[in-house]
Amino acid sequence: xxxxxxxxxxxxxxxxxxxxxxxxxxxxxxxxxxxxxxxxxxxxxxxxxxxxxxxxxxxxxxxxxxxxxxxxxxxxxxxxxxxxxxxxxxxxxxxxxxxxxxxxxxxxxxxxxxxx
Amino acid sequence: xxxxxxxxxxxxxxxxxxxxxxxxxxxxxxxxxxxxxxxxxxxxxxxxxxxxxxxxxxxxxxxxxxxxxxxxxxxxxxxxxxxxxxxxxxxxxxxxxxxxxxxxxxxxxxxxxxxxxxxxxxxxxxxxxxxxxxxxxxxxxxxxxxxxxxxxxxxxxxxxxxxxxxxxxxxxxxxxxxxxxxxxxxxxxxxxxxxxxxxxxxxxxxxxxxxxxxxxxxxxxxxxxxxxxxxxxxxxxxxxxxxxxxxxxxxxxxxxxxxxxxxxxxxxxxxxxxxxxxxxxxxxxxxxxxxxxxxxxxxxxxxxxxxxxxxxxxxxxxxxxxxxxxxxxxxxxxxxxxxxxxxxxxxxxxxxxxxxxxxxxxxxxxxxxxxxxxxxxxxxxxxxxxxxxxxxxxxxxxxxxxxxxxxxxxxxxxxxxxxxxxxxxxxxxxxxxxxxxxxxxxxxxxxxxxxxxxxxxxxxxxxxxxxxxxxxxxxxxxxxxxxxxxxxxxxxxxxxxxxxxxxxxxxxxxxxxxxxxxxxxxxxxxxxxxxxxxxxxxxxxxxxxxxxxxxxxxxxxxxxxxxxxxxxxxxxxxxxxxxxxxxxxxxxxxxxxxxxxxxxxxxxxxxxxxxxxxxxxxxxxxxxxxxxxxxxxxxxxxxxxxxxxxxxxxxxxxxxxxxxxxxxxxxxxx
Numbered sequence: 005x006x007x008x009x010x011x012x013x014x015x016x017x018x019x020x021x022x023x024x025x026x027x028x029x030x031x032x033x034x035x036x037x038x039x040x041x042x043x044x045x046x047x048x049x050x051x052x053x054x055x056x057x058x059x060x061x062x063x064x065x066x067x068x069x070x071x072x073x074x075x076x077x078x079x080x081x082x083x084x085x086x087x088x089x090x091x092x093x094x095x096x097x098x099x100x101x102x103x104x105x106x107x108x109x110x111x112x113x114x115x116x117x118x119x120x
Numbered sequence: 121x122x123x124x125x126x127x128x129x130x131x132x133x134x135x136x137x138x139x140x141x142x143x144x145x146x147x148x149x150x151x152x153x154x155x156x157x158x159x160x161x162x163x164x165x166x167x168x169x170x171x172x173x174x175x176x177x178x179x180x181x182x183x184x185x186x187x188x189x190x191x192x193x194x195x196x197x198x199x200x201x202x203x204x205x206x207x208x209x210x211x212x213x214x215x216x217x218x219x220x221x222x223x224x225x226x227x228x229x230x231x232x233x234x235x236x237x238x239x240x241x242x243x244x245x246x247x248x249x250x251x252x253x254x255x256x257x258x259x260x261x262x263x264x265x266x267x268x269x270x271x272x273x274x275x276x277x278x279x280x281x282x283x284x285x286x287x288x289x290x291x292x293x294x295x296x297x298x299x300x301x302x303x304x305x306x307x308x309x310x311x312x313x314x315x316x317x318x319x320x321x322x323x324x325x326x327x328x329x330x331x332x333x334x335x336x337x338x339x340x341x342x343x344x345x346x347x348x349x350x351x352x353x354x355x356x357x358x359x360x361x362x363x364x365x366x367x368x369x370x371x372x373x374x375x376x377x378x379x380x381x382x383x384x385x386x387x388x389x390x391x392x393x394x395x396x397x398x399x400x401x402x403x404x405x406x407x408x409x410x411x412x413x414x415x416x417x418x419x420x421x422x423x424x425x426x427x428x429x430x431x432x433x434x435x436x437x438x439x440x441x442x443x444x445x446x447x448x449x450x451x452x453x454x455x456x457x458x459x460x461x462x463x464x465x466x467x468x469x470x471x472x473x474x475x476x477x478x479x480x481x482x483x484x485x486x487x488x489x490x491x492x493x494x495x496x497x498x499x500x501x502x503x504x505x506x507x508x509x510x511x512x513x514x515x516x517x518x519x520x521x522x523x524x525x526x527x528x529x530x531x532x533x534x535x536x537x538x539x540x541x542x543x544x545x546x547x548x549x550x551x552x553x554x555x556x557x558x559x560x561x562x563x564x565x566x567x568x569x570x571x572x573x574x575x576x577x578x579x580x581x582x583x584x585x586x587x588x589x590x591x592x593x594x595x596x597x598x599x600x601x602x603x604x605x606x607x608x609x610x611x612x613x614x615x616x617x618x619x620x621x622x623x624x625x626x627x628x629x630x631x632x633x634x635x636x637x638x639x640x641x642x643x644x645x646x647x648x649x650x651x652x653x654x655x656x657x658x659x660x661x662x663x664x665x666x667x668x669x670x671x672x673x674x675x676x677x678x679x680x681x682x683x684x685x686x687x688x689x690x691x692x693x694x695x696x697x698x699x700x701x702x703x704x705x706x707x708x709x710x711x712x713x714x715x716x717x718x719x720x721x722x723x724x725x726x727x728x729x730x731x732x733x734x735x736x737x738x739x740x741x742x743x744x745x746x747x748x749x750x751x752x753x754x755x756x757x758x759x760x761x762x763x764x765x766x767x768x769x770x771x772x773x774x775x776x777x778x779x780x781x782x783x784x785x786x787x788x789x790x
Contacts, residue, residue: 022464029468029486036483047482081363081448081698086727089362089453096457097464104465104493111485119481 012067014087017094020061021101028054028105032112040117047112051105058102065094165691166712176716177687181273183740192740194278195686199285200264201582206285207257210292211568212649214248217241219646222606226639228627238623239306240325244299246309247329250425251336252292254563255378257571258432259343262371265578266347268677268684269365271356271693273721274737276349277342279744279779284342286748291335294756298328305329308621310422311392313403313414318396327396327759333389334755337382344375351375352726356676357711358695359729365675365698366442366449369456370435373463377424377431380467385421388414398762412477419470427466429563433570434459434501437523440570440577441505443673444520445512448699451504458497458504465494475546484543491541498534502527517671518592522573525600526565533561536611551621554614560607572599572652579659580666584682587659591651598648605641609634674699679708692722695729743779750775 032047039046069091078084165173183193193199221241224233233241267275275281298304305325307316316326351364351372364372392414394400401407403414442449449455471479471487506527514520536558540546549555572595579587613634618625625631669678678701680688691710697703714720714734723733750772757764 018460025464025468029490032486033471033483036480039482040480079363079697080703081452083362083452083698084360084696086361089360090727092453093457093460096454097461100457100461100493100496101464104468104490107489107493108486111482111489115480115482115485117480117482120478 008064009067011071012069012091013064013094014068014072014091015094016064016068017058017061017096017098018065018090020064021058021094021098024054024058024061025101025105027057028108032108036117039112043116045112047117048109051109051112055102055105055109058098058105062095062098062102065091065098069095162718163716164712165714165716168716173690173716174685174687177690178685180717180719181686181688183686188742189740191745192742194274194282194738194740194744196263196267196275196278196281197684197686197688199278199282200260200262203256203260203263203285203288204582206289206292207253207260210248210252211257212653213296214245214253215646215649217245217248219642221245222639222642224623225625225635227636228625228629228632230624233623235623236306239621240299240302240304242621243305243308243311243329244295247295247305247332248292249563250309250429251333252288252295254429254567255336255340255425256288257567258371258374258428259340259347259378261432261436261574261578262347262375263343264582265677266350266368266371267354268581268680268688269368269675270351270354270359271676271689271695272350272354273688273692274719275346276354277346279738279741280342281346283744283748284339284346286745287335287342287751288339290748290752291332291339291755294335294752295328295332298324303328305332310418311389312418313392313395313411316392316396317403321396324759327393330389330393330396331755331759333385335752337386338751340378341382344378347371347375348379353723354721355724355729356693356695357722357724357729357731359724361727361729362452363695363698363729366438366452366455366459367435367675369459370431370438373459374428374431374435377428377463377466381421381424381428384417385425388417388421391417393759397759412474415474415477416470419473420467422473423470424466426559426562427462430566431459431462433526433567436570436574436577437505437526439673439675440519440523440573441508442699443577443671444515444517444523445508446515446672447508447512448674448702449504450507450511451500452698454500455504458501461497462494465490465497469494472541472546475543476550481543488541488543492538495534495538502531517576518587518589518596519573519577521593521596522569522576522599525596526569526573529561529565529569529600529603533558533563533565537562549614551619552614553610553618553620556620557607557610557614560610564603564607569599575652575656577671578677579656580670581677581680581682581684583660583663584666585659585663586666586670587663588655591655595648595651595655598644598651602641602644602646602648606638606645607641609637609641613638669701674702676700741779743775747772747775747779 028051031050035046035050069088072085072088072091076084083089163176165177168176181195183189183195183198220233221238224230224238263275263281267273295304303324305311305328307321307326307329311326311329314320316329351368355364391400391402395402395404401409403409403411405411438449438455468490469487471484472491475484505523536554540549540555540558576587576592579585613631616631616634618629618631666682668680668682670682671678676693676695677684679693691712692714693700694709694711696709700708711722711731714722719737719739720734721737722731723735724730725732750768754764754768754772757768
């Protein structure tokens with residue numbers, strides 16, 4: 005675990021961001037009747053937790069990028085370093101899905117769950 | 121003192137140097153099979169050269185003459201060409217049904233087409249365009265081009281690929297023969313229950329729809345698996361993940377979406393068939409079933425389907441923009457990011473097709489959010505393409521004209537899509553012509569215009585001849601004007617309240633003039649396709665010879681002959697750049713040492729694209745065709761009796777046994 009945190013996992017954000025969003029979407033959609041019945045703001049709370057999961061993937065990808073070996077040198081198009089490429093993908097995808105998850109959470113602040 | 125071995129050690133001897141000098145790579149003491157010394161008794165491609173090497177490889181990788189040879193082929197180019205031609209024929213059939221509908225709607229109270237035929241026409245139009253054209257056309261281009269673009273000699277699982285084509289063909293023929301016999305489906309392309317259930321659709325019409333789904337989805341998933349494996353494991357040495365062409369990335373993401381989306385609609389159609397033929401009640405609320413479950417299952421497939429249609433088009437556009445801008449893609453990483461993000465997000469939007477089913481507003485709002493945010497990756501793509509053109513030296517040939525048409529039309533469709541993501545607006549215009557206008561802007565703009573561009577662009581590779589540029593420009597003009605005249609007025613007819621799927625309307629409604637305008641536009645659009653067909657046929661016969669790389673493009677398919685020889689490349693290229701042909705204008709570095717007399721391919725590692733193994737790929741076989749015939753008998757028979765599943769399984773099992781029967785490969789025999 006400590007090694008993961010230190011050296012990162014370049015592709016972590018590619019999996020963690022969409023996975024957190026998938027869980028968030030499914031949970032939120034299923035929880036609407038319960039939220040209506042109990043009037044507990046579960047949606048934003050759960051969204052914050054899932055945004056945290058997504059950001060954790062983003063962090064691991066960033067560590068993967070920061071600790072990537074300086075070799076091999078990139079070619080004239082900037083390619084040839086697939087670990088760095090995967091890490092950049094991971095950072096960006098996790099960031100995008102964090103925004104989507106937080107937007108889902110915002111919906112829970114606007115609606116009570118009983119509106120039809 | 122010891123030192124941990126890291127992945128950097130692999131690069132201690134750069135791969136290109138190693139391949140050129142014969143020096144061994146890999147970890148000390150752990151050699152890959154690709155580094156094994158060659159068998160001295162076997163002819164290798166470093167022992168012959170020039171025309172003799174080409175001729176020998178063509179014999180090894182070629183397809184036999186005659187009908188059995190044609191049906192046994194596993195050459196991805198032959199299967200891909202058949203896929204492309206078949207899908208375009210279905211595009212024309214779907215287009216003809218649309219023209220018939222437009223003629224009917226041109227005037228109020230028209231009696232040209234009756235309600236029953238009209239119901240069949242709009243069902244056949246939607247079903248054909250979505251399942252027999254939209255999904256297969258993207259895969260068809262992948263089957264032909266992906267192996268060439270990644271620098272290999274055949275697609276992975278080539279027999280599965282051949283099987284998928286025949287299954288697709290039989291499914292398409294089945295539903296169109298049913299339509300010709302006046303038993304075509306009449307329940308819309310999504311065949312909602314209870315309309316398509318046993319109570320409201322007796323007879324066989326809805327069964328043909330449901331079983332056609334099974335055919336096309338089996339075929340679609342089979343191709344997707346072949347494409348994913350090809351991209352991950354058969355790339356040329358040196359093609360790291362960040363050197364994969366954008367077209368290949370698009371097809372890879374598309375294949376993953378297909379693998380995860382299509383099972384949902386197969387489940388829905390199988391449950392519908394069970395309700396109709398076996399007497400189950402999955403979708404019958406009176407017996408504890410749930411009609412809304414059908415919509416959830418269908419749209420869990422149905423929304424990703426939009427992206428299954430759009431994603432390959434992004435690959436075509438990326439390839440064309442880069443070639444005609446004369447510079448590498450601006451924002452390769454954001455473009456790949458957009459593809460992956462779009463692929464994931466496409467699975468979280470399906471409920472926006474169900475906003476009027478009485479769902480809680482909080483539940484609907486999650487899908488509104490995702491529907492609006494998917495505009496971000498799509499917007500990034502558009503900006504990157506425009507920036508590529510802006511910073512390049514664009515050459516405005518026919519393929520690029522259609523891509524520019526795509527920008528305008530697709531962005532307009534995307535804007536009305538953002539409007540429809542809003543629940544209040546969607547509730548007002550649901551099932552009106554506004555929605556028809558929106559999705560035709562998205563689908564024709566997002567797929568058909570890029571497809572036409574792709575045909576103009578790769579036609580020289582497919583046939584060895586150039587298409588007429590002059591006719592291409594006329595074609596673009598007619599298509600762009602015709603499309604907009606046909607579909608833009610539909611936004612207004614929709615806002616005026618005209619519903620979809622009505623075979624006529626009263627003059628007092630005031631929709632007559634706009635409908636007439638749409639029909640005139642449809643006629644112009646239809647004329648553009650006639651011109652397109654003429655250009656294809658005449659250019660294939662008399663077009664000027666193209667040569668291997670007529671556009672001076674940078675990706676590997678243009679290193680092969682036009683049309684490519686059966687082996688694709690005489691020697692497998694080594695990739696050192698995203699645009700290999702621009703980086704090595706004089707001579708492409710190649711790998712030597714593969715067998716000349718056996719179907720041998722390089723299997724490479726996923727991330728770095730290092731040569732890892734030499735693997736034999738299957739020989740031609742008639743069994744995939746026989747298995748597809750047995751599959752068709754089983755599927756069609758099961759519409760008439762459930763016992764067909766039992767009896768139909770026997771020939772299918774026999775065919776599969778023949779297909780998979782262990783056979784020594786040619787290499788092992790020697």
